[in-house]
Amino acid sequence: MSYGRAPRRRFTLLAAPAAAAALALTLTACSSDSQTGGGGDTNFVTGKGGIATAAKGDRVEAPKLDGESLDGKKLDLADYKGKVIVLNAWGSWCAPCRLESKYFTKVAKATEDQGVQFVGVNTRDTERAQAVSFEKDYGVTYPSFYDPTGKLLLRFPKGTFRLQSIPSTVVIDRDGKLAARFVGGINDTQLREMIDPLIAEK
Numbered sequence: 001m002s003y004g005r006a007p008r009r010r011f012t013l014l015a016a017p018a019a020a021a022a023l024a025l026t027l028t029a030c031s032s033d034s035q036t037g038g039g040g041d042t043n044f045v046t047g048k049g050g051i052a053t054a055a056k057g058d059r060v061e062a063p064k065l066d067g068e069s070l071d072g073k074k075l076d077l078a079d080y081k082g083k084v085i086v087l088n089a090w091g092s093w094c095a096p097c098r099l100e101s102k103y104f105t106k107v108a109k110a111t112e113d114q115g116v117q118f119v120g121v122n123t124r125d126t127e128r129a130q131a132v133s134f135e136k137d138y139g140v141t142y143p144s145f146y147d148p149t150g151k152l153l154l155r156f157p158k159g160t161f162r163l164q165s166i167p168s169t170v171v172i173d174r175d176g177k178l179a180a181r182f183v184g185g186i187n188d189t190q191l192r193e194m195i196d197p198l199i200a201e202k
């Protein structure tokens with residue numbers, strides 16, 4: 001009988017280090033993913049209604065964002081330093097973008113005097129003319145980056161913008177840090193829920 005037990009003990013002893021090694025590899029992978037350059041942890045916590053926020057002390061820096069606007073002019077997010085910035089990724093081909101545009105226009109006008117700047121990131125439109133027509137049709141007056149291949153969006157940390165999920169909206173606080181995010185079409189009430197706490201911050 002003793003001969004029957006030994007193989008099982010040897011199997012257990014051999015399996016234990018293997019399991020520990022597998023666990024170590026898993027933990028290392030999780031750790032390295034959150035520290036990868038260009039990625040990183042946004043510290044967003046998703047609350048009720050799908051709005052994800054980061055506490056003031058836990059926010060990470062928004063990346064530098066500069067390029068051309070839809071009208072071919074230079075556009076640099078740094079020019080709005082000190083303001084609350086609402087950054088919306090959209091495309092003229094996107095049905096939810098058409099639905100939410102009236103809310104963005106409404107809230108942009110309502111919060112302009114409160115130090116809030118709306119900026120769009122137009123993506124996956126192969127021709128500027130399509131995007132320009134969209135803005136005219138829906139009364140969008142704030143500027144948008146022209147980013148047909150999504151290169152500007154890729155500057156953001158992982159967990160911020162999802163290129164496969166357009167529209168997406170990110171709010172940057174007055175200190176230039178990522179404060180809130182919503183993936184999908186959004187309405188004016190949800191926008192105010194993201195913006196108003198940041199307007200009130202000192």
